[in-house]
Amino acid sequence: MTLLDALIRPDRYPRSSRYDPAWLVGLDMGPNPLWLLEDLAADLGLRPGMKVLDLGSGKGATSVFLAREYGVDVVAADWWIPAEDAAAVFAEAGVGDRVRAVRAEAHALPFEAESFDAVVSVDAFEYFGTADTYLPYLARFLRPGGLLAVATPALTREVRDLGTIPPHIERVVGWEAIAWHTPEWWRFQWEITGLVDVTTARHQPEAWQNWLLWTRACAAHQPDGARVHGPVLDMLTEDAGEHLSFTLLTGRKR
Numbered sequence: 001m002t003l004l005d006a007l008i009r010p011d012r013y014p015r016s017s018r019y020d021p022a023w024l025v026g027l028d029m030g031p032n033p034l035w036l037l038e039d040l041a042a043d044l045g046l047r048p049g050m051k052v053l054d055l056g057s058g059k060g061a062t063s064v065f066l067a068r069e070y071g072v073d074v075v076a077a078d079w080w081i082p083a084e085d086a087a088a089v090f091a092e093a094g095v096g097d098r099v100r101a102v103r104a105e106a107h108a109l110p111f112e113a114e115s116f117d118a119v120v121s122v123d124a125f126e127y128f129g130t131a132d133t134y135l136p137y138l139a140r141f142l143r144p145g146g147l148l149a150v151a152t153p154a155l156t157r158e159v160r161d162l163g164t165i166p167p168h169i170e171r172v173v174g175w176e177a178i179a180w181h182t183p184e185w186w187r188f189q190w191e192i193t194g195l196v197d198v199t200t201a202r203h204q205p206e207a208w209q210n211w212l213l214w215t216r217a218c219a220a221h222q223p224d225g226a227r228v229h230g231p232v233l234d235m236l237t238e239d240a241g242e243h244l245s246f247t248l249l250t251g252r253k254r
């Protein structure tokens with residue numbers, strides 16, 4: 001069994017297991033985005049025909065998955081990846097008619113108010129979504145009753161409570177780990193606004209193991225993978241599941 005085969009787990013992730021792991025690893029920008037999305041969508045209630053914003057969609061794997069698995073129409077918005085590159089991924093995956101790629105910065109979204117039924121963000125919110133003012137800004141793009149879903153790296157305890165970023169994490173991601181919040185932190189941060197009802201705030205089951213399986217596969221199967229992913233492998237190995245996790249968060253706009 002290769003390290004790519006370890007990314008096919010139909011018992012745990014039946015939908016994600018239908019995707020070629022080599023394709024997915026080729027679009028890598030962080031730990032298995034399809035597993036995160038499949039876990040997140042279980043709490044969400046997406047229905048065919050919904051208009052969904054995939055915010056921080058990267059190279060596009062999650063947008064392909066949303067269109068194929070849930071029959072929704074997707075706007076894939078990202079800042080670092082040119083829209084033409086993402087559009088090529090969507091065309092090749094056969095969803096070019098249902099997924100539109102847009103280059104957009106998360107604080108200057110080029111959309112009408114209340115134009116989405118759902119906003120989904122996988123492994124991106126930590127870059128732009130932790131400010132007190134961000135949820136109120138983003139919520140304006142959702143219709144009343146619209147759904148919000150975020151998967152974002154987490155620590156099992158807040159950095160504030162630990163008093164420091166654990167050294168093995170600080171060595172690899174530096175101060176960025178202060179944006180890796182617990183489900184409880186996010187629940188309070190969203191609920192206090194009075195704008196959304198939080199429907200779930202939980203850790204992804206087996207988040208650390210999932211992250212490790214993904215990183216091992218990327219290290220083995222990407223050009224220069226061992227060098228690029230080595231530091232993250234060291235971080236995960238030293239962590240042994242003590243601190244590193246992912247938060248899954250869903251809510252509904254009032």
Ligand SMILES: C[S@@+](CC[C@H](N)C(=O)[O-])C[C@H]1O[C@@H](n2cnc3c(N)ncnc32)[C@H](O)[C@@H]1O
Nearest residue numbers: 029030033056057058079080105106122124127
């Ligand atoms: C770790 S990558 C994850 C990409 C993709 N969701 C995935 O899981 O493969 C984070 C993404 O967040 C996007 N991002 C970061 N800051 C952003 C911002 N200010 N506005 C819009 N997108 C942003 C980046 O462009 C990048 O594609």
